[in-house]
Amino acid sequence: MLAFFKERGYESGERLPSERALAERFGVGRNALREALSTLSALRVVESRPNSGIYLRRMSTDSSFETIVLLTEMGSEPSMKEVKETLEVRWALEMRAVQLACERRTEADLDSLASIIEATRAVLANKGNISAQDTAFHIALARSTHNDVLVRLLNSFYRISESRRFALFADPERGALSAAQHERLYEAIRKRDLKKATAMMETHFARAVEAWSEVLGDEKDPERDGKAARATK
Incomplete structure (x- = not known):
């Protein structure tokens, strides 16, 4: 998912596709997707805003250092x-x-x-x-x-x-x-x-x-x- 955000060129603060759209994109169930989003939220990569949606944080300054490690191990x-x-x-x-x-x-x-x-x-x-x-x-x-x-x-x-x-x-x-x-x-x-x-x-x-x-x-x-x-x- 991280590689997807990076490849698509999403900007900091930009609203991401809905949970339903992301689940369809990756071919996973909603529960599995929510677990993944929860992890990304803990790493400070994304932010869920009530009644608004999922937004990409400023990865260069807001996200955890482990995010760089994860991206690297995923081939990025x-x-x-x-x-x-x-x-x-x-x-x-x-x-x-x-x-x-x-x-x-x-x-x-x-x-x-x-x-x-x-x-x-x-x-x-x-x-x-x-x-x-x-x-x-x-x-x-x-x-x-x-x-x-x-x-x-x-x-x-x-x-x-x-x-x-x-x-x-x-x-x-x-x-x-x-x-x-x-x-x-x-x-x-x-x-x-x-x-x-x-x-x-x-x-x-x-x-x-x-x-x-x-x-x-x-x-x-x-x-x-x-x-x-x-x-x-």
Whole structure:
């Protein structure tokens, strides 16, 4: 249903088709449709107004972050704007994660990070794509904070960029550079060297943003192009 709203280009505040029309469109019963609408309402995607109808909310600011995740898992890629904005937020979270990891990491956490580093080396040796291992390292680092909310937030960020991250690490040199930085991060966390770990993460993420800029620079932004097209009508 989310993909349908997006594809049809409904504007924020616009009234959506009636429950009956939507049920017919998706070939479902009214009860099933109401459950779906209830979920979308909880995510702040739609708003039901008594004696008026169902309206689309401003998804860019009113809806839950989980809405982006749901859309991605349904096959709708986040826009370039959304990816760039998530990078800004993720940077702050990753910096906090490495600080907490230095303070709270256990030997088991270090073992997990070390095993991922070994797996990354094996993939690189076969000239493979380390997207999965790169994600695993960052999630394992987040788990080393022993802050479940932080882990869940970062996990969501990685879920919405999964396909683009695979494209990002298609370049073996980029993968090798990221892997080398992970190894230095691991050593700093192992030694609880907060200053070095923080500086290393700052450098690591700054280079990641540069890489993302290269990848996104080659893509068209459907959201931006759509707005431009509507403006010329």
